[in-house]
Amino acid sequence: GLVPPSTSGCGRSAEGEVSSKQKVITVDGLTLNGPLHDNKAGELFVDEAFQIIMDEVVKKGCNIKEKVCEWKDPEMLRDLLDLELGDSSEPHEKLLQLCRDVARFSVKTNHPRFFNQLFAGLDHHALVGRFLSDSLNTSQYTYEVGPVFVLMEEVVLTKLRAVIGWNSGDGIFCPGGSISTMYAMNLARYRAFPEVKVRGLWSLPRLALFTSQECHYSVKKSACFLGIGLENVQLSMSITGNLFFSLHLAPQSFGAFDPLDEIADVCQKYQALAWGGSVLLSKKHRHLMTGIDRADSVAWNPHKMMMAGLQCSAFLLKDTSNLLKLCHSANATYLFQQDKFYDISYDTGDKSIQCGRKVDCLKLWLMWKARGTRGMEERVDRAFAYTRYLMDEMKKREGFQLLLEVTQFVNICFWYIPPSLRGQQGQEGYEEKLSKCAEGFGWGGVGGWVHMCWTAEVQEQGSFFLNQDNLTMYFSFSPCQASQLAISNICG
Amino acid sequence: GLVPPSTSGCGRSAEGEVSSKQKVITVDGLTLNGPLHDNKAGELFVDEAFQIIMDEVVKKGCNIKEKVCEWKDPEMLRDLLDLELGDSSEPHEKLLQLCRDVARFSVKTNHPRFFNQLFAGLDHHALVGRFLSDSLNTSQYTYEVGPVFVLMEEVVLTKLRAVIGWNSGDGIFCPGGSISTMYAMNLARYRAFPEVKVRGLWSLPRLALFTSQECHYSVKKSACFLGIGLENVQLSMSITGNLFFSLHLAPQSFGAFDPLDEIADVCQKYQALAWGGSVLLSKKHRHLMTGIDRADSVAWNPHKMMMAGLQCSAFLLKDTSNLLKLCHSANATYLFQQDKFYDISYDTGDKSIQCGRKVDCLKLWLMWKARGTRGMEERVDRAFAYTRYLMDEMKKREGFQLLLEVTQFVNICFWYIPPSLRGQQGQEGYEEKLSKCAEGFGWGGVGGWVHMCWTAEVQEQGSFFLNQDNLTMYFSFSPCQASQLAISNICG
Structure with a gap:
């Protein structure tokens, strides 16, 4: 009879053998009721890869003691990763290693020291x-x-x-x-x-x-x-x-x-x-x-x-x-x-x-x-509280110049003033020198992973990922990091 | 000193206690260096939910002996699922049960008997x-x-x-x-x-x-x-x-x-x-x-x-x-x-x-x-071979009328002719009756999960998900199911 094969690349037994009762069906040289896909092997891969994801991304990526990113220049990274797609399949162990490599050289956007527009960290339930x-x-x-x-x-x-x-x-x-x-x-x-x-x-x-x-x-x-x-x-x-x-x-x-x-x-x-x-x-x-x-x-x-x-x-x-x-x-x-x-x-x-x-x-x-509306609310309130705290700290500390003394949201715009420029505000060329000061605290030197040197503790603990734009080094310091709020007005 | 808290909702120890050396920092009534997020609990949830996903979706969803879908009308499904978002957080066990419910009442698009435009089954590596x-x-x-x-x-x-x-x-x-x-x-x-x-x-x-x-x-x-x-x-x-x-x-x-x-x-x-x-x-x-x-x-x-x-x-x-x-x-x-x-x-x-x-x-x-270019090629060739095979079978069997005797790709367009209409082709009202024949083999009766009755074996084994459009019941029978090929011509 016409036994529909399991057509989706799954649903077969691991063996995938044609049962002795079935007639072998061959079209264009392909045995249609033969094994399509080894589900058991596939499931094993998902299981093992999941462990890698848990260890290398979910746990390590969130660990403040680990690096935000192992930075490599594009040319070097291309050499380190085996990216090319060839004719043949890669073996199980090699595929797992590829997953590890992808995790290793990717930026850990969930890291506590990763600060960027879009990202606020990892929520396990999400x-x-x-x-x-x-x-x-x-x-x-x-x-x-x-x-x-x-x-x-x-x-x-x-x-x-x-x-x-x-x-x-x-x-x-x-x-x-x-x-x-x-x-x-x-x-x-x-x-x-x-x-x-x-x-x-x-x-x-x-x-x-x-x-x-x-x-x-x-x-x-x-x-x-x-x-x-x-x-x-x-x-x-x-x-x-x-x-x-x-x-x-x-x-x-x-x-x-x-x-x-x-x-x-x-x-x-x-x-x-x-x-x-x-x-x-x-x-x-x-x-x-x-x-x-x-x-x-x-x-x-x-x-x-x-x-x-x-x-x-x-x-x-x-x-x-x-x-x-x-x-x-x-x-x-x-x-x-x-x-x-x-x-x-x-x-x-x-x-x-x-x-x-x-x-x-x-x-x-x-x-x-998992959070309830109240938990979501607290997340937002915390972001504001962290921002207020950071702003107060910056006002107290040497080497920071706030663009705005008050912020409405959780963004803080500031200049970091390198020691060589402190006290020179208002002098000729100050603004221009300041606009290049990113290099003064690591921009470039560590491959763009700005080492914020504003406290010794931070420097010892690891790297920051900090957004730089042409005007400001802005820095959003909160558990739910500020970022763009897409707000649209329509006047039709 | 200013110890940056782990700001991303992760990176804290499970305990999350403020160490005795640290000064407690409070802003707006919120303790900023207190516990933000229980990473250990979060990781446990990911682990346990992963097992549910493996069992209920990856394994069961691909098992030809399981149902493609447990069909419920919208009103009934709304009652069965606890969808509303409230003020409070739900406990761990309840959240896991919600994951099971989502899986249970969702269509298993990876199922070997799920036939629809967009879907071709599960690839574990993808x-x-x-x-x-x-x-x-x-x-x-x-x-x-x-x-x-x-x-x-x-x-x-x-x-x-x-x-x-x-x-x-x-x-x-x-x-x-x-x-x-x-x-x-x-x-x-x-x-x-x-x-x-x-x-x-x-x-x-x-x-x-x-x-x-x-x-x-x-x-x-x-x-x-x-x-x-x-x-x-x-x-x-x-x-x-x-x-x-x-x-x-x-x-x-x-x-x-x-x-x-x-x-x-x-x-x-x-x-x-x-x-x-x-x-x-x-x-x-x-x-x-x-x-x-x-x-x-x-x-x-x-x-x-x-x-x-x-x-x-x-x-x-x-x-x-x-x-x-x-x-x-x-x-x-x-x-x-x-x-x-x-x-x-x-x-x-x-x-x-x-x-x-x-x-x-x-x-x-x-x-x-994981497949290599050759493995990808075989997947396509198999889809064509299955299509040829199915078309040949339909030509041999009673109750099927092909719209096109030859297909270029892996789509087959056909009418299922219910027993009451067989042999009436060309008679007045035949086309109209045929266009309503979907009901004749289960459309509506089993909640849209068309039981294709064209072989007894299939009927016994479970349900099909089959696309119906106004003109044809088309049926794409392949491991890499045919679907829209988005092909665009630009003449500028």
Whole structure:
């Protein structure tokens, strides 16, 4: 009879032998009912590799006594790693060694001394959520393929909306804040000019997009990608031409919040505005975002301060008119049949600009279950407390010059003043010398892993990874490290 | 002294006690050098949850004797799962039970009887690559943050380009084939009209986009998103107006290949065209894509037939003029400083429309290492052999009507003819009755998990997950299941 082989590269016994009762089926020289895949060997590999991941990444990567990174120049690293892909398969032990090498030479972004825009450290429960998502390998498009995750995504989005202050609305997880910005921009123009979907931008008046000087660069990227063009991105609120919408991002470097309520007053007669940020979880600090509920949409990246891990980015909407679906749907019949036996409003995939869409809600959901809303709130409050503490310490200590004496968020912008420059402030050439001072405390010397020499203890204990930009060495000192808050205002 | 606390929620001892030598630091009522996070408990959770993932997903999900899915209606499933996010944290055992529940009620997309567009089964090495990527939690934007992955991505992209037949070029991993389509479209218009980046579409002549009747719906989604508009998507190659570019996708339902060389002849005087597909890995079958090397860009999704897991999507370019960077860069100084101590051409993040970008190359790389190019090739050849076999069987058996007697790829389109309709072909109302026959073999009755009754053995062994679309019940019977090949033609 026609015995269906186990077709997915799994489901076979380890032996994978053709049973004596079965007829051997051969097509094109391949035995179809022969062994496809050795599941037992595969499972053994997963088991052993998991131990390496636990030891080399989860444990060692979080150990303050270990290095943040074993730095190598690109040319040297290329020689050390065996990256080339050849014709033949590599043996089990070699593959495990490759995993060790990848871990060894990668930056430990979970390390307590790793300070960078995007990262806040490791949450073990979120990590399990990621492993479980990976193993189930679901696409978030229809209820029949992702029943648990369709329901879960809606619960998580509803919770995030509630934190903003909306008791209804819509939303979607998408691959990062920049793409959330694009969603916001596309929806704003569709709401103002629904004909854009069919007729394109040529049928519309020229549109302008308002943002702030310190906006995140995704606003510019989005304007280019969506066909709006950089010259139509206005860096002030002077209202001329065809006002279209405005996007505003909280400055990544300075961590300052815009006065949302004031902006809303300006924008409301045109449309509204949108923002986001984990600060909303804190009863103590959410006043920084007073007015957020007047936004039309919010881009919130729990992969940053909330520690869910990349990628976990929620795009949230106040809209209840099904704008997301109307704007993005293409009604592909091979996925979104209209004659299913269940309520097809659960087939949310057509709201997305993607087709296959990764499950990004589970890691956040599981972490939230493990912490509770109160635990998430404490994480944010702690970040603020650490920041205040560090700022106070910097004011007391020699060798630090704060750019701003007060910070609103968890970013601190400062200069490190090397001993040779101390007391020279105001003198000619001081600023220029200072701007090159990164080298003075290790930049370059240790391959970019800035050894912060501001306390002897720190120097002894290991390396920092510290972000440098052209203007400032900014340093966010908190368990939930500050980072970009993707905050978008839409004035449609 | 100022002892930096371990700031990332990890790196503390399990006890986390403030040592007697340290001064207790309190800010805003929070003890900053107190315990942040119990690493030992976190590691225990990862360990125990990993066993659940291994047992309930990796092993059981691949076991042909287990169910593909325990189907529940949305309302019932919502009651069964404890999805709501509350104020308090849940205890360890409850969290593990939640993981079991998620696994239990999710569709096992790795199951040998799961047949759907996107999925081809579980590759254990790719899964390890995903776990390792998750744990390292790197963003693929600069060499200093992702040294291993910047080099690895380039090696993998180079390999994929070599398979196409290009010995130079560019590329990027992006979140899915639909977004690859958007990249292709945006690059094509930028190459033809570089002023679009600054001035927007208003400064350009009206553009048209050519594709085929059976194109993937991402072409339409992209045209809307990029401001081009649906009415400018032309479903034929009649060349009128301002020819811009054409995108073509291999029809997902039928699995037919377009004559690339002929299309290239038409397009070449305007620009070129672009395609992709794992069939290129097979010496035996790659003739289906003769002409692929004449394309300008290729969207190739190794998360489908190659089994790398969602998301793994490579957008490949023949271009060597740095088009990807020129078109998408925004030169954010806080990420892409010009004064680094290493060659900043390794900071590839500004080629992307994203900011933070997930590492998607490692899972493909590790799987390729484990299989070798020859192993990948055999996987494709087997898929073809299974398809031929199934088609032959269907021709022999009663109750099946093939839409096409020959298939080019690994898709088979067929009607299942229920006993009551057999022999009635050509009679009035036959087509309409047939189109509703899904119910005849279980659609609806078992909650959408179509029990294919075409052999008694299959019925006994378990359920199928089978895709239904309005026209056909198509069924792809292969270890590397056929699915959409994202193939894009650009005629600029």
